[in-house]
Amino acid sequence: xxxxxxISLDKEGLTKFFSPNEARILELLWEKKxxxxxxxxxxxxxxxxxxxxxTLDRLAKSGFVSRTIDETGPRVRYIYSPVGxxxxxxxxxxxxxxxxxxxxxxxxxxxxxxxxxKRGN
Amino acid sequence: xxxxxxxxxxxxxxxxxxxxxxxxxxxxxxxxxxxFKRNYESLLASQSTLTxxxxxxxxxxxxxxxxxxxxxxxxILIGTLLMGLVxxxxxxxxxxxxxxSPPYLSxxxxxxxxxxxxxxxxxxxxxxxxxxxYLSVGLLERLEKDEIMAVVAHEVYHLNHSPNKLxxxxxxxxxxxxxxxxxxxxxxxxxxxxxxxHNLINALKKLEIRDYKKRAMKLSA
Ligand SMILES: [Zn+2]
Numbered sequence: 520x521x522x523x524x525x526i527s528l529d530k531e532g533l534t535k536f537f538s539p540n541e542a543r544i545l546e547l548l549w550e551k552k553x554x555x556x557x558x559x560x561x562x563x564x565x566x567x568x569x570x571x572x573x574t575l576d577r578l579a580k581s582g583f584v585s586r587t588i589d590e591t592g593p594r595v596r597y598i599y600s601p602v603g604x605x606x607x608x609x610x611x612x613x614x615x616x617x618x619x620x621x622x623x624x625x626x627x628x629x630x631x632x633x634x635x636x637k638r639g640n
Numbered sequence: 641x642x643x644x645x646x647x648x649x650x651x652x653x654x655x656x657x658x659x660x661x662x663x664x665x666x667x668x669x670x671x672x673x674x675x676f677k678r679n680y681e682s683l684l685a686s687q688s689t690l691t692x693x694x695x696x697x698x699x700x701x702x703x704x705x706x707x708x709x710x711x712x713x714x715x716i717l718i719g720t721l722l723m724g725l726v727x728x729x730x731x732x733x734x735x736x737x738x739x740x741s742p743p744y745l746s747x748x749x750x751x752x753x754x755x756x757x758x759x760x761x762x763x764x765x766x767x768x769x770x771x772x773x774y775l776s777v778g779l780l781e782r783l784e785k786d787e788i789m790a791v792v793a794h795e796v797y798h799l800n801h802s803p804n805k806l807x808x809x810x811x812x813x814x815x816x817x818x819x820x821x822x823x824x825x826x827x828x829x830x831x832x833x834x835x836x837x838h839n840l841i842n843a844l845k846k847l848e849i850r851d852y853k854k855r856a857m858k859l860s861a
Contacts, residue, residue, distance in 0.1 A: 556762060556781060568848040572762040572778050579762075588739065588760075588777065595742040596781045597762065 536612055537583075540566065540574045545608075548584060548601040555589075556597055575599065583608060654700035663693050680803040680821040687815035694816060712816075719813040723806060734769065737761060742780070748789055752796045764847045766791050768799045779847060787843035790835035797827035828859055 533542040540563075547562055548554060560571050578584040579599075586597045603611065651657055670686035673679075698709045737760040749756050755772045758780065759765055765776035773795045780788065803821055812820045831840045837859060844852035 556778070569764065572764065575762045590742050593744075594781060594783075595758070595777060597777060 538574070540570065541578055544571075544574055544578060545583065545601065548599060549605060553598060553600050556599065559599065583611075650701050651697065656696060656700055660693060660696060663689050663696075667693065680808070680823070683819075683821050684803060684808060684811055687811040687817055690815035690817065691811065694814070715816075716814055720810065723809055727806065730769065734759075734774070739777070744785065745780075745788075748785075748792050751789070752792055754792070754796055754799065756792065766795055768795050768802075771799065773799065782846045783843055784839075786835060786839045787846065790831045790840040790843050793831040793834040794827045794840070797830040798823075801826070824855075825858060828855055832859055 533545065537545060543563065544559060547559060551558075556571070556575060559575070560566075560568065563571050575584070575586075575597075579586050583602055584599055585602050586599045589596050589598050601608075651660065667686050667689040670682050670689065673682040674686060694712065698712055701709065734757075738757050739760045741756055741758040745756050745758070757772055757774050759774050759776040761776045762778040763776055764779050764782075765774060766779055767774055773792060775788070775791070779791070783791065802823055808820050812818050828840065841852070841856045841859070844855060849855070
Protein backbone atom coordinates (compact mmCIF):
# COMPACT_ATOMS: atom_id res chain seq x y z
CA UNK A 520 0.00 0.00 0.00
CA UNK A 521 1.34 3.42 -0.95
CA UNK A 522 1.64 5.80 1.96
CA UNK A 523 -0.60 8.65 0.91
CA UNK A 524 1.39 11.35 2.66
CA UNK A 525 4.40 10.39 0.60
CA ILE A 526 2.70 10.92 -2.74
CA SER A 527 4.34 13.85 -4.37
CA LEU A 528 5.53 13.99 -7.91
CA ASP A 529 9.11 14.94 -7.26
CA LYS A 530 11.76 12.54 -8.43
CA GLU A 531 11.13 9.83 -5.88
CA GLY A 532 7.34 10.13 -5.82
CA LEU A 533 7.11 9.70 -9.56
CA THR A 534 8.37 6.13 -9.39
CA LYS A 535 5.44 5.21 -7.12
CA PHE A 536 3.19 5.35 -10.17
CA PHE A 537 5.56 4.86 -13.03
CA SER A 538 8.36 2.43 -13.61
CA PRO A 539 11.84 3.99 -13.34
CA ASN A 540 12.12 4.07 -17.14
CA GLU A 541 8.68 5.61 -17.57
CA ALA A 542 9.49 8.23 -14.94
CA ARG A 543 12.80 9.00 -16.59
CA ILE A 544 11.24 9.54 -20.01
CA LEU A 545 8.40 11.61 -18.54
CA GLU A 546 10.92 13.86 -16.78
CA LEU A 547 12.77 14.26 -20.06
CA LEU A 548 9.62 15.22 -21.94
CA TRP A 549 8.51 17.66 -19.23
CA GLU A 550 11.84 19.37 -19.57
CA LYS A 551 12.18 19.41 -23.36
CA LYS A 552 8.42 19.59 -24.24
CA UNK A 553 8.89 18.00 -27.69
CA UNK A 554 11.20 15.17 -28.66
CA UNK A 555 11.69 12.58 -31.38
CA UNK A 556 12.38 8.99 -30.39
CA UNK A 557 16.07 9.07 -31.47
CA UNK A 558 16.50 12.13 -29.22
CA UNK A 559 14.89 10.27 -26.33
CA UNK A 560 17.03 7.23 -27.04
CA UNK A 561 20.17 9.36 -27.01
CA UNK A 562 19.34 10.51 -23.48
CA UNK A 563 18.76 6.87 -22.42
CA UNK A 564 21.84 5.35 -23.98
CA UNK A 565 22.13 2.72 -21.28
CA UNK A 566 18.74 1.22 -22.16
CA UNK A 567 18.11 -1.08 -25.12
CA UNK A 568 16.19 0.18 -28.11
CA UNK A 569 13.44 -2.35 -27.45
CA UNK A 570 13.13 -1.16 -23.84
CA UNK A 571 12.80 2.52 -24.80
CA UNK A 572 10.31 1.62 -27.57
CA UNK A 573 8.18 -0.47 -25.21
CA THR A 574 8.16 2.29 -22.59
CA LEU A 575 7.15 4.93 -25.15
CA ASP A 576 4.32 2.75 -26.45
CA ARG A 577 3.07 2.22 -22.90
CA LEU A 578 3.21 5.91 -22.01
CA ALA A 579 1.38 6.83 -25.23
CA LYS A 580 -1.27 4.18 -24.65
CA SER A 581 -1.91 5.28 -21.07
CA GLY A 582 -2.38 8.85 -22.25
CA PHE A 583 0.40 10.49 -20.23
CA VAL A 584 2.30 11.20 -23.44
CA SER A 585 0.96 12.06 -26.86
CA ARG A 586 2.64 11.40 -30.15
CA THR A 587 2.01 12.62 -33.66
CA ILE A 588 3.29 11.15 -36.88
CA ASP A 589 5.51 13.55 -38.76
CA GLU A 590 5.90 12.97 -42.49
CA THR A 591 7.48 16.28 -43.42
CA GLY A 592 11.04 14.97 -43.23
CA PRO A 593 12.76 12.34 -45.38
CA ARG A 594 11.48 9.59 -43.09
CA VAL A 595 8.29 9.03 -41.22
CA ARG A 596 8.74 9.59 -37.48
CA TYR A 597 6.96 10.14 -34.20
CA ILE A 598 7.11 13.39 -32.28
CA TYR A 599 6.44 12.98 -28.57
CA SER A 600 5.14 15.54 -26.12
CA PRO A 601 3.89 15.23 -22.55
CA VAL A 602 0.17 15.48 -21.89
CA GLY A 603 -0.02 18.11 -19.15
CA UNK A 604 2.75 19.21 -16.84
CA UNK A 605 3.81 17.68 -13.56
CA UNK A 606 0.84 19.20 -11.74
CA UNK A 607 -1.75 18.00 -14.25
CA UNK A 608 -0.35 14.49 -14.18
CA UNK A 609 -0.66 14.67 -10.38
CA UNK A 610 -4.33 15.61 -10.67
CA UNK A 611 -4.92 12.83 -13.18
CA UNK A 612 -3.34 10.28 -10.86
CA UNK A 613 -5.44 11.54 -7.94
CA UNK A 614 -8.59 11.17 -10.01
CA UNK A 615 -7.57 7.63 -10.84
CA UNK A 616 -6.97 6.85 -7.16
CA UNK A 617 -10.38 8.25 -6.22
CA UNK A 618 -12.00 6.21 -9.00
CA UNK A 619 -10.31 3.11 -7.61
CA UNK A 620 -11.48 3.91 -4.08
CA UNK A 621 -15.04 4.45 -5.26
CA UNK A 622 -14.93 1.18 -7.21
CA UNK A 623 -13.68 -0.67 -4.15
CA UNK A 624 -15.55 0.98 -1.28
CA UNK A 625 -18.49 2.72 -2.96
CA UNK A 626 -19.55 6.37 -3.15
CA UNK A 627 -19.55 6.73 0.64
CA UNK A 628 -15.76 6.98 0.39
CA UNK A 629 -16.03 10.19 -1.59
CA UNK A 630 -18.36 11.64 1.10
CA UNK A 631 -15.94 10.72 3.84
CA UNK A 632 -13.06 12.24 1.89
CA UNK A 633 -15.09 15.46 1.64
CA UNK A 634 -15.86 15.41 5.41
CA UNK A 635 -12.25 14.73 6.32
CA UNK A 636 -11.09 17.56 4.12
CA LYS A 637 -13.48 20.01 5.85
CA ARG A 638 -12.34 18.86 9.28
CA GLY A 639 -8.71 19.17 8.22
CA ASN A 640 -9.19 22.68 6.96
CA UNK B 641 8.36 -54.48 -20.93
CA UNK B 642 4.72 -55.41 -20.67
CA UNK B 643 3.96 -52.11 -22.37
CA UNK B 644 6.11 -52.92 -25.39
CA UNK B 645 4.71 -56.45 -25.74
CA UNK B 646 1.20 -55.13 -25.51
CA UNK B 647 2.02 -52.44 -28.03
CA UNK B 648 3.43 -54.96 -30.53
CA UNK B 649 0.54 -57.39 -30.16
CA UNK B 650 -1.88 -54.52 -30.66
CA UNK B 651 -0.35 -53.69 -34.02
CA UNK B 652 -0.08 -57.30 -35.14
CA UNK B 653 -3.69 -57.96 -34.19
CA UNK B 654 -4.89 -54.91 -36.01
CA UNK B 655 -3.34 -56.19 -39.26
CA UNK B 656 -1.58 -52.90 -39.91
CA UNK B 657 2.01 -54.15 -39.81
CA UNK B 658 2.67 -53.87 -43.55
CA UNK B 659 1.02 -50.50 -44.12
CA UNK B 660 2.91 -49.15 -41.12
CA UNK B 661 6.21 -50.50 -42.38
CA UNK B 662 5.50 -48.84 -45.71
CA UNK B 663 4.78 -45.52 -44.00
CA UNK B 664 7.93 -45.78 -41.90
CA UNK B 665 9.99 -46.35 -45.05
CA UNK B 666 8.40 -43.33 -46.74
CA UNK B 667 9.09 -41.19 -43.67
CA UNK B 668 12.70 -42.29 -43.60
CA UNK B 669 13.13 -41.43 -47.29
CA UNK B 670 11.51 -38.02 -46.79
CA UNK B 671 13.72 -37.31 -43.78
CA UNK B 672 16.82 -38.18 -45.80
CA UNK B 673 15.60 -35.87 -48.54
CA UNK B 674 15.19 -33.13 -45.96
CA UNK B 675 18.67 -33.67 -44.57
CA PHE B 676 20.23 -33.40 -48.03
CA LYS B 677 18.05 -30.79 -49.68
CA ARG B 678 16.93 -28.75 -46.67
CA ASN B 679 13.64 -27.85 -48.35
CA TYR B 680 10.50 -27.36 -46.34
CA GLU B 681 8.40 -29.59 -48.58
CA SER B 682 10.19 -32.76 -47.50
CA LEU B 683 10.17 -31.68 -43.86
CA LEU B 684 6.41 -31.03 -43.92
CA ALA B 685 5.77 -34.25 -45.86
CA SER B 686 7.81 -36.36 -43.44
CA GLN B 687 6.04 -34.73 -40.50
CA SER B 688 2.70 -35.55 -42.14
CA THR B 689 3.52 -39.23 -42.60
CA LEU B 690 4.88 -39.31 -39.06
CA THR B 691 1.57 -37.89 -37.86
CA UNK B 692 -0.27 -40.65 -39.71
CA UNK B 693 2.01 -43.31 -38.18
CA UNK B 694 1.45 -41.94 -34.70
CA UNK B 695 -2.31 -41.70 -35.20
CA UNK B 696 -2.62 -45.22 -36.63
CA UNK B 697 -0.53 -46.60 -33.78
CA UNK B 698 -2.44 -44.78 -31.11
CA UNK B 699 -5.90 -45.47 -32.40
CA UNK B 700 -5.34 -49.15 -33.10
CA UNK B 701 -4.55 -49.61 -29.43
CA UNK B 702 -7.02 -51.34 -27.21
CA UNK B 703 -4.74 -52.21 -24.35
CA UNK B 704 -3.88 -50.35 -21.17
CA UNK B 705 -1.67 -47.98 -23.16
CA UNK B 706 -4.76 -46.07 -24.13
CA UNK B 707 -3.70 -43.17 -21.87
CA UNK B 708 -1.10 -42.27 -24.54
CA UNK B 709 -3.93 -41.37 -26.87
CA UNK B 710 -5.20 -38.87 -24.36
CA UNK B 711 -1.73 -37.43 -23.74
CA UNK B 712 -1.23 -37.05 -27.50
CA UNK B 713 -4.61 -35.43 -28.00
CA UNK B 714 -3.94 -33.19 -25.01
CA UNK B 715 -0.65 -31.94 -26.45
CA ILE B 716 -2.30 -31.19 -29.78
CA LEU B 717 -5.33 -29.56 -28.22
CA ILE B 718 -3.31 -27.26 -25.96
CA GLY B 719 -0.91 -26.42 -28.79
CA THR B 720 -3.72 -25.62 -31.20
CA LEU B 721 -5.49 -23.48 -28.61
CA LEU B 722 -2.31 -21.52 -27.90
CA MET B 723 -1.73 -20.97 -31.62
CA GLY B 724 -5.32 -19.84 -32.05
CA LEU B 725 -4.91 -17.36 -29.20
CA VAL B 726 -1.72 -15.95 -30.70
CA UNK B 727 -3.40 -15.63 -34.09
CA UNK B 728 -6.42 -13.91 -32.57
CA UNK B 729 -4.22 -11.45 -30.66
CA UNK B 730 -2.17 -10.72 -33.78
CA UNK B 731 -5.27 -10.03 -35.86
CA UNK B 732 -6.70 -7.72 -33.20
CA UNK B 733 -3.46 -5.77 -33.13
CA UNK B 734 -3.30 -5.54 -36.90
CA UNK B 735 -6.85 -4.22 -37.16
CA UNK B 736 -6.31 -1.52 -34.59
CA UNK B 737 -2.88 -0.27 -35.43
CA UNK B 738 -2.59 0.33 -39.15
CA UNK B 739 -1.80 3.85 -40.30
CA UNK B 740 -1.50 5.43 -43.73
CA SER B 741 1.79 4.35 -45.25
CA PRO B 742 4.17 7.19 -46.16
CA PRO B 743 4.54 8.00 -49.88
CA TYR B 744 8.21 7.00 -50.07
CA LEU B 745 7.28 3.37 -49.50
CA SER B 746 5.39 3.23 -52.79
CA UNK B 747 8.64 2.90 -54.75
CA UNK B 748 9.62 -0.14 -52.69
CA UNK B 749 6.11 -1.58 -53.05
CA UNK B 750 6.37 -1.26 -56.82
CA UNK B 751 9.84 -2.76 -56.98
CA UNK B 752 8.84 -5.91 -55.13
CA UNK B 753 5.19 -5.89 -56.20
CA UNK B 754 3.99 -6.31 -52.60
CA UNK B 755 1.55 -4.63 -50.26
CA UNK B 756 3.12 -2.98 -47.25
CA UNK B 757 1.16 -1.80 -44.22
CA UNK B 758 2.56 0.43 -41.52
CA UNK B 759 1.97 -0.46 -37.88
CA UNK B 760 1.44 2.36 -35.39
CA UNK B 761 4.01 1.30 -32.81
CA UNK B 762 7.42 2.41 -31.62
CA UNK B 763 8.51 -1.22 -31.32
CA UNK B 764 10.66 -2.72 -34.06
CA UNK B 765 8.40 -4.96 -36.14
CA UNK B 766 8.73 -6.52 -39.59
CA UNK B 767 6.72 -9.60 -40.56
CA UNK B 768 4.41 -11.05 -43.15
CA UNK B 769 0.80 -12.01 -42.65
CA UNK B 770 -1.66 -13.11 -45.33
CA UNK B 771 0.30 -11.93 -48.40
CA UNK B 772 1.15 -8.59 -46.88
CA UNK B 773 4.26 -7.15 -45.26
CA TYR B 774 3.94 -5.21 -42.03
CA LEU B 775 6.55 -2.67 -40.92
CA SER B 776 6.35 -0.53 -37.80
CA VAL B 777 6.93 3.21 -37.53
CA GLY B 778 9.67 2.42 -35.01
CA LEU B 779 11.49 0.47 -37.71
CA LEU B 780 10.95 3.01 -40.49
CA GLU B 781 12.20 5.80 -38.23
CA ARG B 782 15.63 4.31 -37.91
CA LEU B 783 16.39 3.14 -41.43
CA GLU B 784 17.49 4.72 -44.71
CA LYS B 785 15.52 3.77 -47.78
CA ASP B 786 18.11 1.22 -48.98
CA GLU B 787 18.07 -0.43 -45.58
CA ILE B 788 14.27 -0.60 -45.60
CA MET B 789 14.66 -2.23 -49.01
CA ALA B 790 16.87 -4.93 -47.44
CA VAL B 791 14.30 -5.60 -44.70
CA VAL B 792 11.47 -5.76 -47.23
CA ALA B 793 13.50 -8.12 -49.45
CA HIS B 794 13.98 -10.45 -46.47
CA GLU B 795 10.23 -10.46 -45.88
CA VAL B 796 9.47 -10.88 -49.59
CA TYR B 797 11.51 -14.09 -49.49
CA HIS B 798 9.31 -15.36 -46.64
CA LEU B 799 6.21 -14.35 -48.57
CA ASN B 800 7.25 -16.30 -51.67
CA HIS B 801 9.16 -19.24 -50.27
CA SER B 802 8.40 -19.90 -46.62
CA PRO B 803 5.81 -22.48 -45.61
CA ASN B 804 2.63 -21.34 -43.88
CA LYS B 805 3.58 -20.71 -40.26
CA LEU B 806 0.39 -22.13 -38.82
CA UNK B 807 0.60 -25.31 -40.89
CA UNK B 808 4.26 -25.91 -40.06
CA UNK B 809 3.66 -25.28 -36.36
CA UNK B 810 0.73 -27.68 -36.38
CA UNK B 811 2.73 -30.42 -38.12
CA UNK B 812 5.67 -29.88 -35.76
CA UNK B 813 3.18 -30.57 -33.00
CA UNK B 814 1.22 -33.53 -34.42
CA UNK B 815 4.36 -35.33 -35.60
CA UNK B 816 5.87 -34.77 -32.14
CA UNK B 817 9.10 -33.57 -33.80
CA UNK B 818 8.58 -30.04 -32.42
CA UNK B 819 10.74 -28.75 -35.23
CA UNK B 820 9.79 -25.95 -37.56
CA UNK B 821 11.44 -25.14 -40.86
CA UNK B 822 13.93 -22.32 -40.39
CA UNK B 823 14.89 -20.41 -43.52
CA UNK B 824 16.00 -17.12 -41.98
CA UNK B 825 19.42 -17.50 -43.53
CA UNK B 826 17.97 -17.96 -47.03
CA UNK B 827 15.81 -14.87 -46.52
CA UNK B 828 18.92 -12.97 -45.47
CA UNK B 829 20.78 -14.24 -48.55
CA UNK B 830 17.98 -13.06 -50.80
CA UNK B 831 18.06 -9.64 -49.11
CA UNK B 832 21.82 -9.44 -49.68
CA UNK B 833 21.35 -10.33 -53.35
CA UNK B 834 18.67 -7.69 -53.95
CA UNK B 835 19.70 -4.88 -51.62
CA UNK B 836 23.39 -5.36 -50.85
CA UNK B 837 25.12 -6.88 -47.85
CA HIS B 838 25.99 -3.58 -46.16
CA ASN B 839 22.37 -2.41 -46.28
CA LEU B 840 21.13 -5.56 -44.60
CA ILE B 841 23.86 -5.61 -41.98
CA ASN B 842 23.39 -1.89 -41.27
CA ALA B 843 19.66 -2.46 -40.86
CA LEU B 844 20.18 -5.38 -38.45
CA LYS B 845 22.70 -3.32 -36.50
CA LYS B 846 20.56 -0.17 -36.29
CA LEU B 847 17.53 -2.19 -35.19
CA GLU B 848 19.67 -3.84 -32.49
CA ILE B 849 18.59 -7.31 -33.56
CA ARG B 850 19.85 -9.67 -30.88
CA ASP B 851 21.79 -12.13 -33.04
CA TYR B 852 22.83 -9.64 -35.70
CA LYS B 853 26.55 -10.43 -35.39
CA LYS B 854 25.92 -14.13 -35.92
CA ARG B 855 23.72 -13.46 -38.93
CA ALA B 856 26.24 -11.02 -40.42
CA MET B 857 29.09 -13.51 -39.96
CA LYS B 858 27.10 -16.24 -41.66
CA LEU B 859 26.43 -13.93 -44.60
CA SER B 860 29.97 -12.77 -45.12
CA ALA B 861 31.34 -16.30 -44.86
ZN1 LIG C 1 12.75 -13.67 -41.32
